[in-house]
C-alpha cells in the first residue's frame with residue numbers, strides 16, 4: 336500500500352451534519368471533567384443514516400427516468416447537487432459518480448476492519464505497534480506523524496498509533512507538540528519491545544559498509560553497540576527504519592546498512608548482518624492510540640490519564656503546586672515533560688476555531704488514575720486553579736503486558752470500536 340502523503344479531500348467531508356463540530360468536543364477540564372462526546376458520535380451516525388436514506392431514495396427515484404430530478408437538502412441545510420446517472424442516454428461519462436451509502440459511512444461497523452494510521456512504511460515498528468493495539472486492523476502507512484493525525488481527523492483512518500517515548504532514546508517530542516496542535520484523544524497505550532537488526536543487501540559483509548542509515552531514535556538506541564562493533568561508518572537519519580531498508584534495496588546500495596526490524600529484512604530482501612543490536616535488551620517504545628472521540632473512563636481496571644498544562648504568569652511556583660495536587664492524593668505521576676511552545680497555536684474549545692496563546696513552556700504529565708475517580712477529578716480541579724491552560728489529552732487503560740523481549744501479547748482496551756478480540 337502506498338504511503339498516505341496528503342489528506343486533503345476525504346470522502347464526505349463536506350457533508351457534516353448539523354451540530355457536528357469536531358473542534359467543539361473534547362476533554363478540556365474547564366467545560367467538563369467527563370468526556371461527553373459519546374452522544375455526538377451517535378448523533379453523527381444517525382444523521383449519516385438519515386442523509387444516506389435521502390440519497391438512496393433520490394437515486395432510486397432517478398433510476399425510473401434515468402436522471403436525478405432534483406437537488407437533495409442535507410440535514411444541515413447544505414445542498415447536495417446530485418448529477419445525472421450514467422446511462423443509455425450517454426453524455427454524463429465525465430461527471431462524478433453519485434454518492435453511495437458506503438461513502439457516507441464514517442467508520443467501519445460491526446466487526447469490519449479498523450483503519451489505523453501509523454508513521455512509516457510496512458516493516459516499521461509503528462506498524463507492529465498498530466497491529467498490537469488493534470489486532471487484525473487495516474494499518475495505513477503515513478509519511479509523517481502529522482499526516483497520521485490528519486488521516487484520523489479527516490476520517491481517512493479511524494485511529495492513529497504513534498510513538499511518544501522510548502526507554503533508551505527518551506521522548507519523541509514531535510508527537511508531544513502535535514498532540515497539542517491537534518484535537519485527537521488518547522484512547523489507549525501500547526508498549527512494544529524493540530529488537531533492532533543491522534540489515535544489508537545479500538552478500539554484503541560488515542567490512543564493506545561505510546554508512547548506516549535509520550530513524551534517529553533507532554540510531555540512538557544502537558549507538559554504543561554500533562561503536563563497539565568497530566565499524567568505520569557515518570550514521571545518517573532517515574524517515575523510518577523500514578524506509579531505510581527499502582531505500583538500500585531499491586537503489587542497490589552495497590556500502591550502506593540499515594538499522595531496522597527482521598520483518599523489514601524479509602519485506603525488502605535484505606540480510607541480517609547482526610541481530611539484537613539495541614544497547615539494552617529491555618528496549619521498549621511506548622505508543623499512544625489516538626481517536627476522534629475520548630473513551631468513557633472506568634474504574635474497574637488500571638487507567639492512566641495524560642494532561643497538558645501551562646501558566647502565563649511568572650513566579651507563582653505553578654509547577655510545585657500542580658505536583659502537590661497529585662502528591663497529596665497519592666496519585667502516582669508516571670511522566671512529566673516540558674516543551675517550549677512560543678507561538679504554538681493551541682486548539683481551544685472556548686472558540687470554534689483556534690486561539691493563539693503564548694506561554695513559555697507547556698508541561699505534559701501522565702499519572703496513574705482514571706478520570707472517573709473522584710480523587711483524580713479533585714486533583715484536576717485544583718490544577719485548574721493553579722494554571723491558565725489545562726487540557727486532558729485522554730484517560731485510558733494502561734498497557735499492563737509484561738515487557739519481555741519479543742513479547743507481543745494483546746493489551747486490554749476500552750476503546751469502543753477496536754477490531755474484535757477477547758476482552759475488549
Ligand SMILES: O=C(O)C(=O)C[C@]1(C(=O)O)C=C[C@@H](O)C=C1
Nearest residue numbers: 459460461498550552575576620
Ligand atoms: O522507524 C520506525 O520503524 C518507527 O516505527 C519509528 C520509531 C520511533 O519513532 O521511535 C518507533 C519505534 C522505535 O523506537 C524506533 C523508531
